Amino acid sequence: xxxxxxxDIAQTNRLRDLHPLIKIILGLxxxxxxxxxxxxxxxxIIIITISFATIFLAGIDFRxxxxxxxxxxxxxxxxxxxxxxxxxSGQILFSYPLGDWFLLTVSYGSLxxxxxxFSRVFAGMCSLFFISLTTPVTETFGLAVRCRIPGExxxxxxxxxxxxxxxxxQAAQIYNAQHMRLGxxxxxxxxxxxxxxxxxxxxxxxxxAENLIMAMDSRCYDGRFAMPDDSAxxxxxxxxxxxxxxxxxxxxxxYTSGFVLFGVAY
Amino acid sequence: xxxxxxxxxxxxxxxxxxxxxxxxxFSIGKGEKIALVGPNGAGKSTLLLMLNGMxxxxxxxxxxxxxxVRYDRNNLRxxxxxxxxxxxxxxxxxxxxxxxxxxAFGPVNLGLSKDEIKSVVGDALSAVGxxxxxxxxxxxxxxxxxxxxxxxxxxxxSPDVLVFDEPTSALDPAxxxxxxxxxxxMHIDGRTIIISTHDVELAYPWADRVxxxxxxxxxxxxxxxxxxxxxxxxxxxxxxxxxLLDLYDGLVERGMxxxxxxxxxxLDFIHLLYANSSDIRNTENMDCGxxxxxxxxxxxxxxxxxxxxxxxxxxxxxxxxxxxMMADIEKIELDYTYGVIDKCLLKSINRKNSMIITTAGMIxxxxxxxxxxxxxxxxxxxIRNCTEIxxxx
Numbered sequence: 001x002x003x004x005x006x007x008d009i010a011q012t013n014r015l016r017d018l019h020p021l022i023k024i025i026l027g028l029x030x031x032x033x034x035x036x037x038x039x040x041x042x043x044x045i046i047i048i049t050i051s052f053a054t055i056f057l058a059g060i061d062f063r064x065x066x067x068x069x070x071x072x073x074x075x076x077x078x079x080x081x082x083x084x085x086x087x088x089s090g091q092i093l094f095s096y097p098l099g100d101w102f103l104l105t106v107s108y109g110s111l112x113x114x115x116x117x118f119s120r121v122f123a124g125m126c127s128l129f130f131i132s133l134t135t136p137v138t139e140t141f142g143l144a145v146r147c148r149i150p151g152e153x154x155x156x157x158x159x160x161x162x163x164x165x166x167x168x169x170q171a172a173q174i175y176n177a178q179h180m181r182l183g184x185x186x187x188x189x190x191x192x193x194x195x196x197x198x199x200x201x202x203x204x205x206x207x208x209a210e211n212l213i214m215a216m217d218s219r220c221y222d223g224r225f226a227m228p229d230d231s232a233x234x235x236x237x238x239x240x241x242x243x244x245x246x247x248x249x250x251x252x253x254x255y256t257s258g259f260v261l262f263g264v265a266y
Numbered sequence: 267x268x269x270x271x272x273x274x275x276x277x278x279x280x281x282x283x284x285x286x287x288x289x290x291x292f293s294i295g296k297g298e299k300i301a302l303v304g305p306n307g308a309g310k311s312t313l314l315l316m317l318n319g320m321x322x323x324x325x326x327x328x329x330x331x332x333x334x335v336r337y338d339r340n341n342l343r344x345x346x347x348x349x350x351x352x353x354x355x356x357x358x359x360x361x362x363x364x365x366x367x368x369x370a371f372g373p374v375n376l377g378l379s380k381d382e383i384k385s386v387v388g389d390a391l392s393a394v395g396x397x398x399x400x401x402x403x404x405x406x407x408x409x410x411x412x413x414x415x416x417x418x419x420x421x422x423x424s425p426d427v428l429v430f431d432e433p434t435s436a437l438d439p440a441x442x443x444x445x446x447x448x449x450x451x452m453h454i455d456g457r458t459i460i461i462s463t464h465d466v467e468l469a470y471p472w473a474d475r476v477x478x479x480x481x482x483x484x485x486x487x488x489x490x491x492x493x494x495x496x497x498x499x500x501x502x503x504x505x506x507x508x509x510l511l512d513l514y515d516g517l518v519e520r521g522m523x524x525x526x527x528x529x530x531x532x533l534d535f536i537h538l539l540y541a542n543s544s545d546i547r548n549t550e551n552m553d554c555g556x557x558x559x560x561x562x563x564x565x566x567x568x569x570x571x572x573x574x575x576x577x578x579x580x581x582x583x584x585x586x587x588x589x590x591m592m593a594d595i596e597k598i599e600l601d602y603t604y605g606v607i608d609k610c611l612l613k614s615i616n617r618k619n620s621m622i623i624t625t626a627g628m629i630x631x632x633x634x635x636x637x638x639x640x641x642x643x644x645x646x647x648x649i650r651n652c653t654e655i656x657x658x659x
Contacts, residue, residue: 165405226370
């Protein structure tokens with residue numbers, strides 16, 4: 001299943017042992033640059049370079065990566081089509097009357113804007129997937145401590161992370177048990193079975209919570225959680241390289257801010 | 267032997283439930299291996315949870331190292347540090363998102379320093395054979411590995427007593443044997459071990475003492491032979507007799523003289539058969555195979571493979587997590603990982619050579635066991651320590 005897949009890849013990819021800070025700076029930096037870029041040049045460069053890093057450096061399967069990207073990009077395409085028709089500025093490319101009242105118009109300005117927004121979303125998604133495919137959640141807890149995020153939040157998120165998988169596993173077991181006994185035959189049955197599953201999960205969760213308290217007590221819980229052993233080595237040359245890359249991209253974004261595909265900038 | 271835990275007239279009743287325990291008393295000696303055996307719902311888990319103060323008995327007292335258990339926060343913490351409890355389901359015991367963090371959970375809460383934590387966690391993980399798993403998330407581990415993580419989490423608090431609720435439930439046979447071997451290893455390190463189980467085959471050869479409980483009462487208490495070689499007892503506790511004893515019983519019924527010691531392993535059994543059959547004894551060739559001993563700490567990593575190929579060896583066994591890990595790294599195919607000494611002795615009496623890879627702490631155990639067997643069976647099995655000057659028994 002997908003949930004397991006993403007986390008598994010993050011745990012096993014080739015860039016796993018890189019210090020998470022480097023990967024997160026790279027990913028977040030790219031997102032910032034691409035969403036604030038005024039032309040499609042910088043986002044395009046980011047799409048190419050980050051995808052290259054994800055596929056060749058981290059060793060993520062190309063087809064899987066493409067499939068993963070298709071999910072958010074599907075939504076993006078739909079919204080961009082709406083934008084292209086809604087925003088009108090500059091020379092009109094074509095217009096098409098829809099009955100007597102509506103006029104569908106596409107202008108060069110709206111086309112430019114649509115493409116720009118699409119490229120920003122695309123680059124942003126690539127950067128986000130770079131982070132989520134190369135950085136396991138477990139590696140980010142140590143980083144959260146460094147960022148002075150309150151301990152309560154970190155402890156809670158660690159417990160949630162641990163038990164999400166237990167919950168999903170149980171849900172899958174219950175679902176299978178229902179499915180085997182034809183619990184999802186038609187819609188009505190399906191709704192009924194789903195409700196039963198939710199109820200059973202709730203009770204299981206309650207039990208698990210009680211067991212958790214017992215387990216923590218029997219291991220002398222005193223309000224403290226162990227933090228990850230940050231053994232991943234920080235590589236300063238690599239960090240510098242990432243910063244240089246981000247600066248070059250920022251430069252490109254600023255330098256090409258007037259660039260448009262169709263018509264002239266104004 | 268001084269008693270580390272004494273249980274005096276304990277009774278307990280779950281709210282809205284039947285009596286879980288009725289007037290139970292027994293004591294546990296330091297360094298004992300005890301199996302609490304009984305059918306499902308007999309009250310085993312309830313009793314075990316009392317040993318580290320998770321449940322307070324309604325009536326009666328529990329004494330730990332001579333003084334009664336007090337149920338205030340500080341005393342309970344100290345008790346729980348010294349009595350480690352490993353739950354039946356590792357999923358409810360593993361708390362943290364990575365193996366390192368989970369094993370470090372206890373030590374962190376005990377207030378150890380960062381360096382101390384690192385070293386105890388490293389030791390605990392290598393004791394259960396999971397070195398290198400530090401950064402893995404628990405949901406990616408197999409059932410047996412999860413169980414080991416749970417054990418390491420308890421070991422890291424360096425308890426004197428280890429309590430295991432159903433240590434082998436939901437594990438495959440190989441996994442169960444590995445866990446039982448680990449329990450033995452922890453026992454050699456001087457810990458008292460208490461397990462609950464309904465697997466008589468595992469409990470019988472392992473336990474020094476067996477406590478049979480049913481419906482909240484102690485049905486019988488004694489050595490594993492005494493308890494399991496009692497047909498009516500075993501039947502009333504809804505258990506079955508271990509296969510070895512069943513076989514022994516069948517042979518005794520056919521006229522085989524009873525032996526002083528009940529057979530605890532296949533080796534014992536074969537020895538018993540030989541001792542009783544003059545036909546076999548007269549024609550039996552008393553030549554024995556050699557047991558080669560390798561100290562995993564002393565041998566140079568590359569040497570062992572060539573050593574094996576230079577000797578005529580029919581079976582290789584490893585004792586202890588460290589030795590097993592080394593064998594894994596060196597890509598040595600292990601034939602035995604559980605009950606290694608007995609299996610190698612068996613090879614020897616079949617006139618075949620075998621090799622035991624182990625670590626310093628356990629070498630003495632090999633010598634002791636072989637010496638004992640030699641005396642018992644009037645044989646002359648040789649141990650050859652490849653990593654030291656050759657020794658002959």
